[in-house]
Amino acid sequence: MTVSTASTSAPDRYAMVIFGVTGDLTHRLVIPALYNLAEAGLLPETFCVVGITRKEIASEELRASLMDGLKRFATRPVRQDVADKLLYCVTAISADPSDPPSFDRLRERLEKLEAARHTGGNRLFYLATPPDAFAPISSELGRAGLLREDQGAWRRLVVEKPFGTDLASAKALNAHLLGLVPEHELYRIDHYLGKETVQNILVMRFANGMFEPIWNRDHIDHVQITVAETLGVGHRGSFYDATGALRDMVPNHLFQLLSLVAMEPPSQFNAHAVRTAKSAVLSAIQIPSEHDALANSVRGQYSAGQIGDTTIEDYRKSRNVSPNSTTETYAALKLNIDNWRWAGVPFYLRTGKALGAKRTEVAIKFKQAPFAMFRCTPVQQLSQNYLVIGIEPAESISLQFNSKIPGPQIAIDGVEMTFRYKDYFKVAPSTGYETLIHDCMIGDNILFQRADAIEAGWAAVQPFLDGWRKAGADGLQIYPAGSNGPADADALLARDGRSWREPLVR
């Protein structure tokens, strides 16, 4: 039996106004996601896309470029009729936040277009631009009156990541945006929440009765969150060298995983209840002193190495990276959560680039059996009990436990019971942005980050950022590309008598 909690609300007619329409994100993810929604019949009949660029581009030229992008990045075979219908809805308009009158002209053109396309005045502004443009664009939208509600028509603002670069800048951006649109109309994207495997953490925990009784400090020894990538910095040197692994991944993506795993059960499945529970657990992360942050963290930077057939050059030789860079491409942290459920249960987080394997997972390690009844294998030598939530590339949930090896004598070995999504569900491949964009259309921000959660996340990592900045090159470990990362990341757990569930490479 299938039980659906799907919202019955059909999307209103609206205009989607994309800033950064000529950019990579729009071509790679947003338009392919809109295509998938169109093919599934999930776009409103009356709909248009307004592509904003600082250049002078004709709509025809923009449509051709988006069609090229769609052909390159579509996750499914492109049906020409669906693509044509979608791209027919696209109009290019020039506007530049450094030229305020261009936003007044934008308002006039948009109003005419809305009247011609019958979109009812509902507007979804999507800021698919570099983050330093979020504040200037939104300011101009506000000043030019484009965000003002008019005759009940809604105005929504979608903001890409990264949301700030530290606690102070995230607070400033929140204050700025909330001065322009109310929280419920603000959609701060974290693409991890578009992943089915991430959304399923909520369902796994709260649609089953068997996990909750053991989901606490009495039964769980510790939690490991791993986001390991094989990719290096690639062409993103200027962004990445100013950002580093911690800012790029931890307060957003890894904390999404942490909050879904560690939150209290919300009483309702709605944006307010779920986001309040997530924010509460992020606020409960113990904020260490800078000294303790240094003691409970490891940072590394990759040097040249080999991953399969690919040779990876030294991070410091990458394009737009400083030859003396002390930016970390690897971060591991030990965090504690100060509440009744998790007191004394460490959360170990690690993420890095140019590692030996791509692996994104949450591993929940249960406490050992309390007593050595089986003399053949002392408790300490039994395999460890893990529940592993595989996000990527393994989309799975697996339980690791001990079993009797068949035979006349008692002998014990670790075994694994695994649920793989692909064995149960046949779903067409998607970009991961479909659900997020659809939720913006129907006005459901359950999968988007609220201001308090964003700030709680930055507050928890700020001592690490400060400590590392002051330490400079001290403590930065160099690891070869294609390896497990810095050896000290193993030591971080070993000193607590623990180890990572599985090395990335053996």
Ligand SMILES: NC(=O)C1=CN([C@@H]2O[C@H](COP(=O)(O)OP(=O)(O)OC[C@H]3O[C@@H](n4cnc5c(N)ncnc54)[C@H](OP(=O)(O)O)[C@@H]3O)[C@@H](O)[C@H]2O)C=CC1
């Ligand atoms: N690319 C990706 O795969 C992903 C990107 N993101 C996020 O999406 C956002 C966009 O990324 P991406 O598309 O790669 O970036 P791009 O560098 O491709 O830039 C997008 C577009 O933004 C416009 N733009 C640049 N600067 C300004 C400015 N100061 N004011 C107004 N418009 C400006 C440009 O268009 P024009 O010159 O035509 O005005 C540019 O084409 C970023 O926040 C990124 O972190 C998130 C997940 C994945």
Ligand SMILES: O=C1O[C@H](COP(=O)(O)O)[C@@H](O)[C@H](O)[C@H]1O
């Ligand atoms: O936001 C980002 O995420 C990607 C990793 O995303 P994933 O879905 O492949 O796990 C990361 O490569 C990038 O540096 C970061 O900006």
